[in-house]
Amino acid sequence: MMNKQTALQKRYDVLIIGSGVVGSALARELSRYQLNVAVLEKELDVCTETSGRNSGVIHAGFNNKPGSLMAKFCVEGCLGYGVVADEIDIPFSRTGKLVVGFDDEDRKKLQALKEAGEQNGVPGLEIVESDVIRDKAPAILGEMALYSPMTGITNPFLYTVALAENAVQNGVSLWLNHEVTAIEQVDDGYQVQTTQGVFESRWVINCAGLFADRVARMVGIDDYTIYPCRGEYLVLDKELGSQLPLPAYPVPNIREGGLGIHLTPTTDGNILVGPSTDYIDEHTDYGTTRSILDLLMREGRKIFPPLNPSAVIRTFAGVRPKLVSRTTGGYADFVIEHRPETRHFINMVGLESPGLTAAVPIARNVISIIGEYEDLRENPSFNPCREGILSFKDQTPERQESLIHENPDYGVVVCRCEGITQAEILAAIRNPLGVTTLSGIKNRSRAMMGRCQGGYCQIRIAELIMAEQNRSEESVMLARKGSRTFVGKVRPS
Amino acid sequence: MTTQNRSVIIIGGGPAGLAAAAALRQQGVEDILILEREHDLGGILRQCIHDGFGLTRFKEALSGPEYAARFVDTVQQAGIEVMTDITVTELHADRTVVATARSGRYVFKAQAVILAMGCRERTRGAIQIPGSRPAGVYTAGIAQAYMNLKNIMIGRSAVILGSGDIGLIMARRLTLEGASVKGVFEIQPYPSGLPRNITQCLDDYDIPLFLSHTVTAIHGTKRLTGVTVSQVDSSFRPIPDTEKEWTCDTLILSVGLIPENELSKMAGVLLDPRTKGPRVDEHYQTSVAGIFAAGNVLHVHDLVDFVSLEAERLAESVGDYLKQAPADEEAVPVEADPELAYTVPQLVRADRDLTVSCRVRRPLNRVRISIWQNDQKHVTRRFRRAIPAEMIHLTVPKEKLVPGEPLKVVVEHE
Amino acid sequence: MNKTLTCVICPNGCQLTVDYEGVTIQSVEGALCSKGNQYAEQEILDPKRNIASSVRVTGGKAPLVSVRLTGPIPKKKIFDVMAEIRALSVAAPVEIGQVLIADVSGLGQDVIATKRIDRI
Numbered sequence A: 001m002m003n004k005q006t007a008l009q010k011r012y013d014v015l016i017i018g019s020g021v022v023g024s025a026l027a028r029e030l031s032r033y034q035l036n037v038a039v040l041e042k043e044l045d046v047c048t049e050t051s052g053r054n055s056g057v058i059h060a061g062f063n064n065k066p067g068s069l070m071a072k073f074c075v076e077g078c079l080g081y082g083v084v085a086d087e088i089d090i091p092f093s094r095t096g097k098l099v100v101g102f103d104d105e106d107r108k109k110l111q112a113l114k115e116a117g118e119q120n121g122v123p124g125l126e127i128v129e130s131d132v133i134r135d136k137a138p139a140i141l142g143e144m145a146l147y148s149p150m151t152g153i154t155n156p157f158l159y160t161v162a163l164a165e166n167a168v169q170n171g172v173s174l175w176l177n178h179e180v181t182a183i184e185q186v187d188d189g190y191q192v193q194t195t196q197g198v199f200e201s202r203w204v205i206n207c208a209g210l211f212a213d214r215v216a217r218m219v220g221i222d223d224y225t226i227y228p229c230r231g232e233y234l235v236l237d238k239e240l241g242s243q244l245p246l247p248a249y250p251v252p253n254i255r256e257g258g259l260g261i262h263l264t265p266t267t268d269g270n271i272l273v274g275p276s277t278d279y280i281d282e283h284t285d286y287g288t289t290r291s292i293l294d295l296l297m298r299e300g301r302k303i304f305p306p307l308n309p310s311a312v313i314r315t316f317a318g319v320r321p322k323l324v325s326r327t328t329g330g331y332a333d334f335v336i337e338h339r340p341e342t343r344h345f346i347n348m349v350g351l352e353s354p355g356l357t358a359a360v361p362i363a364r365n366v367i368s369i370i371g372e373y374e375d376l377r378e379n380p381s382f383n384p385c386r387e388g389i390l391s392f393k394d395q396t397p398e399r400q401e402s403l404i405h406e407n408p409d410y411g412v413v414v415c416r417c418e419g420i421t422q423a424e425i426l427a428a429i430r431n432p433l434g435v436t437t438l439s440g441i442k443n444r445s446r447a448m449m450g451r452c453q454g455g456y457c458q459i460r461i462a463e464l465i466m467a468e469q470n471r472s473e474e475s476v477m478l479a480r481k482g483s484r485t486f487v488g489k490v491r492p493s
Numbered sequence B: 001m002t003t004q005n006r007s008v009i010i011i012g013g014g015p016a017g018l019a020a021a022a023a024l025r026q027q028g029v030e031d032i033l034i035l036e037r038e039h040d041l042g043g044i045l046r047q048c049i050h051d052g053f054g055l056t057r058f059k060e061a062l063s064g065p066e067y068a069a070r071f072v073d074t075v076q077q078a079g080i081e082v083m084t085d086i087t088v089t090e091l092h093a094d095r096t097v098v099a100t101a102r103s104g105r106y107v108f109k110a111q112a113v114i115l116a117m118g119c120r121e122r123t124r125g126a127i128q129i130p131g132s133r134p135a136g137v138y139t140a141g142i143a144q145a146y147m148n149l150k151n152i153m154i155g156r157s158a159v160i161l162g163s164g165d166i167g168l169i170m171a172r173r174l175t176l177e178g179a180s181v182k183g184v185f186e187i188q189p190y191p192s193g194l195p196r197n198i199t200q201c202l203d204d205y206d207i208p209l210f211l212s213h214t215v216t217a218i219h220g221t222k223r224l225t226g227v228t229v230s231q232v233d234s235s236f237r238p239i240p241d242t243e244k245e246w247t248c249d250t251l252i253l254s255v256g257l258i259p260e261n262e263l264s265k266m267a268g269v270l271l272d273p274r275t276k277g278p279r280v281d282e283h284y285q286t287s288v289a290g291i292f293a294a295g296n297v298l299h300v301h302d303l304v305d306f307v308s309l310e311a312e313r314l315a316e317s318v319g320d321y322l323k324q325a326p327a328d329e330e331a332v333p334v335e336a337d338p339e340l341a342y343t344v345p346q347l348v349r350a351d352r353d354l355t356v357s358c359r360v361r362r363p364l365n366r367v368r369i370s371i372w373q374n375d376q377k378h379v380t381r382r383f384r385r386a387i388p389a390e391m392i393h394l395t396v397p398k399e400k401l402v403p404g405e406p407l408k409v410v411v412e413h414e
Numbered sequence C: 001m002n003k004t005l006t007c008v009i010c011p012n013g014c015q016l017t018v019d020y021e022g023v024t025i026q027s028v029e030g031a032l033c034s035k036g037n038q039y040a041e042q043e044i045l046d047p048k049r050n051i052a053s054s055v056r057v058t059g060g061k062a063p064l065v066s067v068r069l070t071g072p073i074p075k076k077k078i079f080d081v082m083a084e085i086r087a088l089s090v091a092a093p094v095e096i097g098q099v100l101i102a103d104v105s106g107l108g109q110d111v112i113a114t115k116r117i118d119r120i
């Protein structure tokens, strides 16, 4: 039941529930039109769930079943990624990718992948032999491989942030810390109840990721269950980074519902090892486990022998929003639907991998559905460009010198491992989305992500957040609501 | 950008850098510059407010800040040039030093560079503790900085992983500030901190110490709610069914320190995999000519008094080096007994008095540690008990040493 | 009666074996120096410790000044002394060695500053 006491906050044309990569891409695509758009997000930052917890690979599209939405949107997303990355100023590199095999059985599977890829329209796929593997990545083992030149790597967090920032710059409202708790169908749309008031909108789009089944149930669509399936990762020190110029995957075991434990360089020069595939009970249980971390080490070494425990600087996990259970196994296709009985509610569930790659085509697909009902007029002031935070350490000495003269904060190194300056931290703290969590600042600036993991800089960053925003110790959050970093002062004044 | 030429550049204004500077000035070296990234000199001692510093050096029980102040005063009285709030970002093998500050980007070229950047702490990632990632997990040194420098209280009930000295000291510090410390868990069968700290930081406050135990999981999605602790077997594997849950809002990690070696590596300095710091000869010269190292950047010390002494020995050699390029006695290795974790120096040229610093790998009772060259025993020290927490020093005068002959540090059980 | 103690006076941390009867110490073994014997006696009769903490500073470049006691106090009085330290607030500037609380809790020791804090 709606609580009629709560003041009606705002009325929109389109309300997006969830600001992962899909919600953020949709917000940006919608801001191209003359529509009043808002995003409701339960967390204190965008990209807190699955979109910030994956391999960051822009897949070419050979792993998906020909004819599926996954295949179509993945191929489109991959081909178009360079343009978007340029517009919103985020790191992207078309590294190519190797899927390595060791025996005849593997060769057959690789051949099958190649054929599926070609059917999907993936350009440039080739079966190569060990000499080519050695040539591309001497540290990678394998007798033969499927080489995909179109595959690339990106920073999934910055991608989502940049999409959301560009959307906000083009007029979209982002409501962080607003969890949707109930939805009621009304005459010309929906009333959406959140933990901080009621919203009304003509259209509601479900981009709630791991909770998309629950949001669907709020409007009466109860035929989906999301089975959370966790993938754990190791993050390696940059020292090994140069030995892995491109992602290296084993031949996937389709039944497992993952692509196998692989090695992926990040756009910052670290390496990710993972993910595992384990069905779990709790949707946001991002804990890592000893046995899986050991497994990652063993499996990773099979294709990348330099991997060793002392290179690990941290671990993390992401959770796949699967529509298939442990017993069914494999993949279900993306669900993107608009049902007659829930008019103007576009339901999206099961947006698992390659959802990061496919986000923009998925968003455009949603807009084409809306376009069947609405007269979409272009927003003449839409600006597709957004600028990221300038990286001081990547500038020439002369430019560094002049930057410091323009803004002395560039002369203060705050994070010594990553070489991040106070000017960059302050730019991150003053981000257009108004996010103030330590993790938010970390992901935007890369401070605290190096091998000391904030040992030196976390204190300064916490101080800068408190000073910039006039905050008390108790209100500094690590990431989620209630993730209090401090309990107060040692000597209260 | 113009390059400034200097005789000596010291990177880091902690006890090692300060002692080296003061000693160099005493030898008459004029052109010394200390570069320190913090606003104040003193290094890690600024946050070590407990007492127990300076007993060897000043025969007094001082706190960290007081110990540091003595050296800061000496450096200032001697008129040694110091730049603070400046971070060295690059070091090259030709002894070019690049640094940034609010006032600009600086490039220096020095005849000799002294590495005195101290150390950093091992983190949760480095020791791979599984579990979720809530707020409330701190390394001991960061916890100490928050509480002692920033007036920020980090938690109300804590579990401490690792029995390093800083962890023990933080157990007491938290207790005095009204937090409850549930226990200290150490994976080794013996504590890694000094016995006096077990007594005065844990026993005095009835804080239990569990040896052969480790944290096997971390709980909580927002703030830490607790940890799972298990007993471990002799190869440090958790023993099934020994898990116990401990409720706490804070986990303090005191699981080791590693020399700060970003700059050392950038300059191409060879590192010793045992100390994780540069490999040096008895002049504290690294594998790169004219680059020297002392203090925690070289190997992790538990007592600052030994840091100062080491830096002073380094200064003597740097002084000689500035006067004349060293007569190139060939450097030969110092072989460490398998019972020893490492030795510093790792190489000797046998052209000055030698001090060897080392640590045993595990606690040993009734041992003799000696330095041998061929079948000549140069020095022996006897220990009723030698423990990893205490650094051991052995000295040999130059006259006894034979150039070109490797040295052996030998441990014998009595 | 026999008791083993760890001397906390210096980093050597000698293991001391004390043989005592009531309040009479019969022997102390294991000390590398005479301070160890004194410590053992004190520890059996009335254990004492020095403590370090911080005092709030107003108008200074740092929010806290580190402090310690001029000498050890009975162990059981530690939390009384902490209460006095916690209640105190001093105005910058503060000098090293400056007495912030004289004769704290009437125990004959002073609380002194161990750091210099300049005025803002």
Ligand SMILES: Cc1cc2nc3c(=O)[nH]c(=O)nc-3n(C[C@H](O)[C@H](O)[C@H](O)COP(=O)(O)OP(=O)(O)OC[C@H]3O[C@@H](n4cnc5c(N)ncnc54)[C@H](O)[C@@H]3O)c2cc1C
Residues within 6 Å of the ligand: A017, A018, A019, A020, A021, A022, A023, A040, A041, A042, A043, A046, A047, A048, A049, A050, A051, A052, A053, A054, A055, A056, A057, A058, A059, A178, A179, A180, A181, A207, A208, A209, A210, A211, A212, A215, A230, A231, A232, A275, A318, A319, A320, A321, A351, A352, A353, A354, A355, A356, A357, A358
């Ligand atoms: C281990 C792993 C590896 C992967 N690797 C890749 C890869 O390499 N390449 C690739 O293309 N894809 C990859 N993926 C898939 C990709 O990460 C996802 O498909 C994509 O991130 C899904 O984005 P999303 O926006 O749908 O979901 P999410 O990022 O989960 O966003 C949903 C948002 O909705 C919010 N929300 C939920 N409920 C509510 C509510 N009631 N009210 C308000 N807000 C709510 C959540 O807080 C969240 O922010 C991987 C996935 C995993 C798990």
Ligand SMILES: Cc1cc2nc3c(=O)[nH]c(=O)nc-3n(C[C@H](O)[C@H](O)[C@H](O)COP(=O)(O)OP(=O)(O)OC[C@H]3O[C@@H](n4cnc5c(N)ncnc54)[C@H](O)[C@@H]3O)c2cc1C
Residues within 6 Å of the ligand: B011, B012, B013, B014, B015, B016, B017, B035, B036, B037, B038, B041, B042, B043, B044, B045, B048, B050, B052, B053, B054, B086, B087, B088, B089, B116, B117, B118, B119, B140, B141, B144, B165, B166, B257, B260, B263, B294, B295, B296, B297, B300, B301, B302, B303, B304, B305, B307
């Ligand atoms: C947390 C902790 C607690 C300790 N407790 C005790 C104790 O109780 N008793 C005891 O006797 N000893 C103790 N020690 C040991 C002793 O204090 C240290 O061994 C000693 O301080 C090391 O001195 P240092 O000069 O090598 O390093 P530090 O004191 O760490 O000084 C290094 C300096 O270099 C600066 N620096 C680093 N990188 C750069 C750069 N790129 N550019 C410019 N400047 C840079 C740093 O800011 C710092 O000021 C403790 C050590 C630690 C780490």
Ligand code: SF4
Residues within 6 Å of the ligand: C007, C008, C009, C010, C011, C012, C013, C014, C030, C031, C032, C033, C034, C035, C036, C037, C039
């Ligand atoms: S007995 Fe003497 S040498 Fe031994 S710990 Fe005590 S003070 Fe130090």
